[in-house]
Amino acid sequence: MSKFKKKKGSGLPAINTASLPDIVFMLLFFFMVATVMRDNSLMIENSLPTASEVEKLEKKNLVMYIYMGKPSSGYKKYGTEAIIQLNDRMAQISEVGAFIAAERNDKREEEIPFLITSLKVDKNTNMGLVGDVKQELRKVNALKINYASIKGDVSKN
Amino acid sequence: MAKRAAPEVNAGSMADIAFLLLIFFLVTTTMEKDSGINRKLPPIEDSEEDVIIKQKNIFTVLINNNDQIMVEDEIMDIKDIRQAAVEFLDNGGGTDKDGNRCDYCQGAKNTNSSDHPDKAIISLKNERKTSYGTYISVQNELVAAYNVLRNKRAQQLFNKSFAEMQKNAKDVNWVGNKERLKEQISQIKKEYPQKLSEVQQ
Numbered sequence: 289m290s291k292f293k294k295k296k297g298s299g300l301p302a303i304n305t306a307s308l309p310d311i312v313f314m315l316l317f318f319f320m321v322a323t324v325m326r327d328n329s330l331m332i333e334n335s336l337p338t339a340s341e342v343e344k345l346e347k348k349n350l351v352m353y354i355y356m357g358k359p360s361s362g363y364k365k366y367g368t369e370a371i372i373q374l375n376d377r378m379a380q381i382s383e384v385g386a387f388i389a390a391e392r393n394d395k396r397e398e399e400i401p402f403l404i405t406s407l408k409v410d411k412n413t414n415m416g417l418v419g420d421v422k423q424e425l426r427k428v429n430a431l432k433i434n435y436a437s438i439k440g441d442v443s444k445n
Numbered sequence: 446m447a448k449r450a451a452p453e454v455n456a457g458s459m460a461d462i463a464f465l466l467l468i469f470f471l472v473t474t475t476m477e478k479d480s481g482i483n484r485k486l487p488p489i490e491d492s493e494e495d496v497i498i499k500q501k502n503i504f505t506v507l508i509n510n511n512d513q514i515m516v517e518d519e520i521m522d523i524k525d526i527r528q529a530a531v532e533f534l535d536n537g538g539g540t541d542k543d544g545n546r547c548d549y550c551q552g553a554k555n556t557n558s559s560d561h562p563d564k565a566i567i568s569l570k571n572e573r574k575t576s577y578g579t580y581i582s583v584q585n586e587l588v589a590a591y592n593v594l595r596n597k598r599a600q601q602l603f604n605k606s607f608a609e610m611q612k613n614a615k616d617v618n619w620v621g622n623k624e625r626l627k628e629q630i631s632q633i634k635k636e637y638p639q640k641l642s643e644v645q646q
Binding site for chain 2: 305306308309312313315316319320322323324325326337339340341342343344345346348351404406407409410411412413414415416418419422425426427429431432433434435436437438439442445
C-alpha cells in the first residue's frame with residue numbers, strides 16, 4: 289500500500305532552472321557589448337532638440353561635451369537660469385577655455401585637430417548663453433562644433 | 446576504500462550573480478548614439494578689413510526674442526524656409542568670381558537674387574532670448590536646403606543621391622572605387638558650398 293501513497297504526494301515536478309544562468313549571461317554580454325559607460329551624471333535638464341539633418345559622431349574619444357540647461361530639481365541652489373556643466377560640475381562661461389585646454393592635454397598631439405566639441409543644450413535654453421560659449425570656443429580656436437540633436441521632425445521643438 | 450567522487454558544486458546561485466552583473470551594466474551604461482548638426486565656427490580674425498558682399502548675395506534669417514522668424518525682411522513660417530533658401534541658392538542670376546555662369550542652376554535667374562551658389566551666403570542671426578529649439582529648427586531647415594540641392598545635383602550627375610554617396614564613402618564594406626567617389630563628393634560640395642554664417646546680436 290505504501291508504494292501507491294508515495295507517488296501521490298510528489299505534486300508538480302520542479303522546473304529545471306539549470307539554463308537560467310546561461311540566458312542571463314547572454315543578456316549580460318549583449319549589454320556589455322552594445323552600450324557604453326555613462327561618463328558623467330547630469331545635474332541639469334537636458335532634453336535635446338530634434339532635427340532631421342543629423343550626422344552621427346563617429347569617434348567617441350575625440351568628442352568633448354559641454355552641457356547647458358536649467359538646473360534639475362535636485363540642484364535648485366544654482367538658481368533657475370540656464371547654466372553650463374563641464375564634466376561633473378557647474379561652471380562659469382570663463383572656464384570653458386580652460387576646460388578645452390585640459391581636454392586637449394589628455395589627447396595625443398596628432399588627434400588635436402580632429403577634436404569636436406559637442407554642445408548638448410536643452411531646447412528651452414536661451415541662445416544668449418550658447419552664443420557666449422561659441423564665442424569662448426572661437427577664442428581658444430576650437431572651431432569644430434556639433435549641435436547635439438535627436439533625429440526626428442523639427443515640429444517637436 | 447572506494448574512491449569518492451568530487452562533490453558537485455552548487456550552481457544554483459550562478460543566476461543571481463549573473464543578474465547582479467546584468468543590472469549593474471544596465472544602470473551604468475547608456476545606449477545613446479551621439480548625433481547632431483555639424484558646424485564650423487569662423488576663426489577670430491585680427492584684420493579689420495571688411496569684405497564687401499553685395500546685399501543680393503546675402504540671405505538674412507533673423508530669429509527674434511519671441512522666436513519669430515524673419516527672412517529677408519518678411520515674417521515667415523518655419524516650414525517655408527527650406528523652399529525659400531533653395532530658391533535663393535539655386536538662383537544663378539549672375540557669375541561667380543571667375544566670371545563663369547552657373548550652368549547647373551535651375552533657379553529663376555532673377556537678377557535681384559543671388560549671383561552664383563559660390564557667392565550666395567546665408568546669414569543666420571539670433572537675439573539673446575531666442576530659444577535653442579527654434580534656432581536648431583531653423584538651422585536644420587537651412588542645412589536641409591543645401592542637402593536638397595546637393596542631392597538633386599548628385600542624382601543628375603551620378604544617378605544616386607548625395608546622402609547615399611556619403612554613406613557609401615563611410616561604409617567599409619562598400620564595393621566600388623572609393624577614390625572616385627570621394628572626388629565626386631568634393632565636386633558636388635564645390636558646386637554647392639555650404640556658406641552659412643551665424644551671428645549673435
